[in-house]
Amino acid sequence: MYRQPIKQLIERRVSEDGMVETGVKGVQLFRVTEPVRCAPAVYEPSVVAIVSGTKEAILDGKRYLYDSNRYLCCPISMPVEAGTPAASPEVPLLGVYISLDTRVMTDLAITMQNAAGAIRKPKTNPPPQQGVTLARWDDAFGDALWRLLQLMDNPADMAVLGDGRLREVYYAILRGEAGDCAKRAFGVGNEIARAIAFLSSRLTEPVTIEEMAAQVGMSRAVFHRKFKQATTLSPIQFVKAMRLNSAAVKIAAGMSVNEAAMEVGYVSSSQFSREFKRMYGQSPRQWSHTHPLPSGIR
Secondary structure, three states, rough: OOOHHHHHHHHHHHHEEEEOOOOOOEEEEEEEOOOEEEEEEEOEEEEEEEEEEEEEEEOOOOEEEEEOOEEEOOOOOOEEEEEEOOOOOOEEEEEEEEEHHHHHHHHHHHHHHHHHHOOOOOOOOOOOOOOEEEEEOOOHHHHHHHHHHHHHOOOOHHHHHHHHHHHHHHHHHOOOHHHHHHHHHHOOEEEEEEHHHHHHHOOOOOOHHHHHHHHHHOHHHHHHHHHHHHHHOOHHHHHHHHHHHHHHHHHHHHOHHHHHHOOOOOHHHHHHHHHHHHOOOOHHHHHHHOOOOOOOOO
């Protein structure tokens, strides 16, 4: 019901491949018309909603394909592979990128959890993975997103009402199929998300697993178990993937190999090159020639 008018709005607003601001911080429209094979990327906390075409993300070998029926929710920073292998001028990839504001999402998640506290039932199922999840594009999400994007026709309305309408989108996400995943990242018990935020702000520094565990008051063993349960990766695998994926993106964007290595905390360029080749099957210099950074959705 809401996808077609959103698609028409994007077609009017985005005439070339790339991303276009909507007037609300963190919300962008995008178009991609060229196929891009999956390559290393770092997803920041975000939701990506597609109205035309198909996008792909890979996390720890698991493939997530999403289109106009399901949106992707990534409530914590994650090292992934991402691409648009089916995009074409005939069937362009069109959609909306929504950055998740930690302060607003946390406020909403905790308010919702407190409101449900009196009737909360114990859960016997294992907690949902926090890293990446796909959710059905339900009426509540579609309505909230369309109400937000409609404001683009009037900059004054967007300036006055935009943040409130975005909050409605966040609320729809928390109430939808991605809700449990998002609440674990932003609500009570969000220790792993906080540890990842701690790491993400210190990629240039040597951060140990003990330091990450200490940040959230856990023993190394408990932290390791809960971290892998939430992200599918061990803390060591996660740290290495975050650093190497971040470096791969920087190299593809034109940064020199030595600069990229230092930017993500490597002091030895030879060690960086060895680990990079082990991860991606190419040396950093080979990578820079074969993986130029495409325009469009990140």
